[in-house]
Amino acid sequence: MDASAPMNKTLLQVEHLSMKFGGLVAIGDLSFEARRGEITALIGPNGAGKTTVFNCITGFYKPTEGMIRFTDQSGGEFLLERMPDFQITAKAKVARTFQNIRLFSGMTVLENLLVAQHNKLMKASGYTIVGMLGLGSYRRASSESVELAKHWLEKADLMDRADDPAGDLPYGAQRRLEIARAMCTGPELLCLDEPAAGLNPKESLALNDLLMDIKNSTGTSILLIEHDMSVVMQISDHIVVLEYGRKISDGDPAFVRSDPRVIAAYLGVDDEEVETVLTDVGDENIIEQLEAHPDTAHGPNTSASMMAGPISETIDHVEGERVTVSKGASKAALVEARGDVASGVPSALAAIAKAKPARSKAIKGKGDGPAKAKPAQKELAEVGATSSAAAPAKTGSKAATASAAKTAKAPGAKTAAAAKPTAGISNRLSAPRGGKADNLTRIKGIGSVNEKKLNDHGIYHFDQIATWKKADVVAAEAYLAFDGRIAREDWIGQAKLLAKGKDTEFSRRVDAGDVPTSHVSAKSAAAKRGGRK
Numbered sequence: 001m002d003a004s005a006p007m008n009k010t011l012l013q014v015e016h017l018s019m020k021f022g023g024l025v026a027i028g029d030l031s032f033e034a035r036r037g038e039i040t041a042l043i044g045p046n047g048a049g050k051t052t053v054f055n056c057i058t059g060f061y062k063p064t065e066g067m068i069r070f071t072d073q074s075g076g077e078f079l080l081e082r083m084p085d086f087q088i089t090a091k092a093k094v095a096r097t098f099q100n101i102r103l104f105s106g107m108t109v110l111e112n113l114l115v116a117q118h119n120k121l122m123k124a125s126g127y128t129i130v131g132m133l134g135l136g137s138y139r140r141a142s143s144e145s146v147e148l149a150k151h152w153l154e155k156a157d158l159m160d161r162a163d164d165p166a167g168d169l170p171y172g173a174q175r176r177l178e179i180a181r182a183m184c185t186g187p188e189l190l191c192l193d194e195p196a197a198g199l200n201p202k203e204s205l206a207l208n209d210l211l212m213d214i215k216n217s218t219g220t221s222i223l224l225i226e227h228d229m230s231v232v233m234q235i236s237d238h239i240v241v242l243e244y245g246r247k248i249s250d251g252d253p254a255f256v257r258s259d260p261r262v263i264a265a266y267l268g269v270d271d272e273e274v275e276t277v278l279t280d281v282g283d284e285n286i287i288e289q290l291e292a293h294p295d296t297a298h299g300p301n302t303s304a305s306m307m308a309g310p311i312s313e314t315i316d317h318v319e320g321e322r323v324t325v326s327k328g329a330s331k332a333a334l335v336e337a338r339g340d341v342a343s344g345v346p347s348a349l350a351a352i353a354k355a356k357p358a359r360s361k362a363i364k365g366k367g368d369g370p371a372k373a374k375p376a377q378k379e380l381a382e383v384g385a386t387s388s389a390a391a392p393a394k395t396g397s398k399a400a401t402a403s404a405a406k407t408a409k410a411p412g413a414k415t416a417a418a419a420k421p422t423a424g425i426s427n428r429l430s431a432p433r434g435g436k437a438d439n440l441t442r443i444k445g446i447g448s449v450n451e452k453k454l455n456d457h458g459i460y461h462f463d464q465i466a467t468w469k470k471a472d473v474v475a476a477e478a479y480l481a482f483d484g485r486i487a488r489e490d491w492i493g494q495a496k497l498l499a500k501g502k503d504t505e506f507s508r509r510v511d512a513g514d515v516p517t518s519h520v521s522a523k524s525a526a527a528k529r530g531g532r533k
């Protein structure tokens with residue numbers, strides 16, 4: 001592929017994409033573009049709809065509505081939503097990797113790279129055994145395949161492991177092998193779903209290098225889903241942020257990391273976690289300002305907290321824990337709905353600054369973001385969440401934010417708190433055994449809010465969840481207002497492993513402090529590691 005191909009032209013155009021699963025709107029009217037030769041990142045809290053977007057682009061799902069236009073280097077156009085997945089790979093040349101590594105673990109590293117070129121070889125053979133044995137074109141294609149495999153072995157720093165079974169490689173090397181394998185198909189667009197998940201810092205750096213090399217030397221464009229902000233902010237040219245299946249921000253890393261809508265979206269987590277996120281996005285100033293005084297120029301006006309009403313809807317819907325898309329639940333939408341973005345006067349964030357003074361810096365950092373339409377205003381009106389729901393907040397008081405959030409209920413708001421606790425879970429305990437509960441947030445799908453709810457209901461340990469029967473799952477889902485998510489995310493399977501002291505890919509991320517919805521922050525993970533020395 002030609003790295004000097006015309007750059008900055010639209011390669012992928014997603015228009016008004018929607019995907020519904022029953023009553024759940026996983027993606028709602030999403031439009032964005034990815035440009036040729038760039039790394040475009042798709043970020044957002046757990047359950048925001050990122051993987052669903054990938055699944056629509058790569059043909060795993062047929063979208064409920066919308067168009068996905070792909071323009072190849074020669075100007076050929078494909079409407080991906082109309083193509084079966086194998087044609088998307090073969091004709092449009094879109095390759096992908098998955099959240100969970102899917103290598104042929106019993107094959108060697110080299111074999112994995114050769115198998116990826118199977119189509120090319122079959123074509124060269126004329127699809128006949130005679131062709132395979134005799135045709136010059138097959139022999140040529142075969143030696144080209146080996147050369148290409150060697151090329152990517154080198155790029156991915158795997159040459160010395162070429163003959164080892166792929167399953168024997170360390171985790172980070174397996175991730176690089178997956179990318180190398182995808183590159184052996186000569187893709188125009190490489191879609192990577194959380195390639196840095198579970199990597200240690202050294203492996204993350206090696207991944208960054210590999211992705212930058214792909215960008216600079218091959219002309220392959222990259223669409224990246226990633227939670228690791230150090231990766232996203234360093235290598236992305238363009239970032240699209242989703243929350244509750246809707247786009248809340250779109251721009252370069254500098255714009256996105258100080259966009260009030262993005263910061264607001266991350267305010268669905270506890271204060272300590274907000275700090276982690278802000279630190280993760282690399283703006284040390286924001287953190288320093290957390291200890292500073294209110295910025296009077298951009299600080300709160302005399303009215304009460306802009307966030308008071310809306311937060312009451314979302315406070316029990318920590319990222320990754322809600323199931324239905326609750327209108328008005330999106331804090332980012334609320335910031336936008338109140339005109340803060342469009343007016344250039346970020347009063348919602350100023351209100352956050354009122355309760356959390358330091359964030360005024362982040363507000364100022366927003367810059368001159370483009371004014372956006374305000375569809376969320378309508379949604380806000382529908383749930384009746386108006387500023388009249390606001391509660392007074394004591395300046396600088398975290399408690400004030402929480403109490404404002406808890407006291408101001410928006411009429412019609414559907415909160416998890418409103419879900420009725422049922423008596424149905426069979427194996428409840430009156431207290432954690434030995435006085436110490438397990439960290440249930442190590443199960444993907446349980447954040448700190450729902451962990452507390454489970455504890456309140458007498459569920460403290462992995463082995464309790466591991467032995468849930470169907471009736472328990474139904475009862476737990478009713479209690480947490482989850483619709484089928486426990487089964488879908490296989491909490492029981494995860495709990496079985498964790499109860500045996502084993503790890504999952506997700507629990508490793510929690511333990512490393514990389515998951516904002518867990519109460520294990522990067523800071524405390526680092527402190528623990530330090531303490532262990």
Ligand SMILES: Nc1ncnc2c1ncn2[C@@H]1O[C@H](COP(=O)(O)OP(=O)(O)OP(=O)(O)O)[C@@H](O)[C@H]1O
Nearest residue numbers: 021024026045046047048049050051052053323485
């Ligand atoms: N096949 C499906 N059936 C029903 N619901 C689904 C399906 N796939 C995804 N969802 C739901 O759609 C929403 C978006 O999920 P998705 O996996 O796309 O989010 P995500 O942003 O990739 O999350 P994460 O960062 O945790 O991987 C979630 O509420 C999820 O439970």
